[in-house]
Amino acid sequence: MTTTTSHTPESEGTADGPARSARLIQNEATTEIPVHLLFRDDPDPSPVPLRPAVVSRRQGTGEQPRLRRPAAERPCPVPEADPDLAERPARVLPGAVGVLAGMCGAAGCLATSWWAGVLPPLAVEALRLPEYAGAGLGPLQWTAYAAAGALGLFGLGGLARGRTGRAWVLDLFGRYRGTVRRTGLLWVNPLLLRRRVDVRLRHWRSEPMAAADASGVPLRVVVLVVWRVRDTARATLGVEDHEAYLRECVEAALLRVPVEMPGGARGAADAAGEALTRLVAADSAPVGLEVFSVQPARVEYAPEIAPAMHRRRIAALDAQHRASVLGSVVDSVEDTVTRLTTRGLVELDDYERKALVKDLTVAFCAGRGEQGP
Structure with a gap:
């Protein structure tokens, strides 16, 4: 806390004696506070333990910011299974x-x-x-x-x-x-x-569900889930409808795990499938369900952004194609000029070399354009 202590000149004496000097504390955000009002007038005050204090910073005051302890990250609560509700064989x-x-x-x-x-x-x-x-x-x-x-x-x-x-x-x-x-x-x-x-092993193919990729682009994902009922008592009596509960778990997991479009980074689809399987298995275990695999079967853009994303993808492919064509043309021109000069077929100065390179580049680009991609 930045403060400036100012001493006012001593006031002239009165009839009772000399006036007491007023020591003041003043900063940019507060008014003047007499220092002697901060302490008691005890002749022998007991020592007061001092602790380091950090105050919050107000905007425009120039004070030091408050040091806040970062809040501990709490994991998402997972429902606990009822210990009294567990499958056991019936008497028949x-x-x-x-x-x-x-x-x-x-x-x-x-x-x-x-x-x-x-x-x-x-x-x-x-x-x-x-x-x-x-x-x-x-x-x-x-x-x-x-x-x-x-x-x-x-x-x-x-x-x-x-x-x-x-x-x-x-x-x-x-x-x-x-x-x-x-x-x-x-x-x-x-x-x-x-x-x-x-209680057989079952495959469930979901309807298109909302998801997003790592950049936050909305997607629609169809998920294939391999699962079975492990504890019949919890699956039947612990939840109203275990199939609807599994569907809700899959939807919640898709909102937490980014899914990539086909043709993205290698291994991204496998990583997304492993993360989805781990989350859905943990969420559905308390109700007696055993999940073996949750894999995205079909990924597409959301309907509201699908046309724009398709145009963007086509533009990216076109730019990539143009870059590859330009790279091959440059290599061809360099190879041609190098062969001509190395074998002594032509002698070129800088101006002639630039002109030849320009003509060859135009010719090769025109030829590639007529041939098509």
Whole structure:
């Protein structure tokens, strides 16, 4: 802090004695402050520890700038997976158990009908049952009917067929009860809610998404994603729609990773694919998705700037072609003049050499123009 201390002349004495000299502090941004007002009038003041202080600089005051500590860069927060929600195998039984329970329920219904005497005579003869007059449909018969029917429905209703590459997520009143990855005929508790999940390796080709290159030019990118469901519980219950969540992760990654147009720097496409794969895999892991590859399949300019960028690209190619043609013409002219002078066919001074070079350059350029690129 730049300050200028000025001493005013001592005032003339008064009746009480000589006046006290006023010591002042003054700078370009503040008014005059008496120095003695900054301290206490203690006869023996206790020492005050001094610490280095840096003040902020105001515009036009000439003061030193404030030294600010750079803010620590915080990484983007990644959602944490629910530790209680993890895939575990569900308790299921072989399908033969459900078939046996269904057969027992059907046999119980037939036996109850024969007991009540309501079984048709043809069925009695076919089943070779003894003739029985029947006790009629009473409370006991209805109870037997209900028990046999419930057993049959419970056994046959729980039959399910497991397929390779498919899984069931079981849910009972909103509580996760396990995942079934087994194949073949199985019996699953019919009271459980079943959610079918595809756990095969899948390829997803996105629609054109917004992106940008290293210079900030807007692009439209079609991305090919190779992924699969690793944890069925988190993919089904941890997020509303895991496919929509994966699409949002890809869009967010495209906004953070620059993508180059085809024909750009060598290795730029591979670097962009690796960065996209790393970001999308990290963002989708908490919901049970495993991402193997995220690669740009098609890159093009955004519709609003596509005509201008195409004209710019054509102009750059034309300039490159002209530069290559001019370089080849200059080489041809130099080679021709060198051969003529080296072999002693002509003797040229500086003026004649310049004229010959000019004529040869015009001739070669005209010939290249007629031949085309």
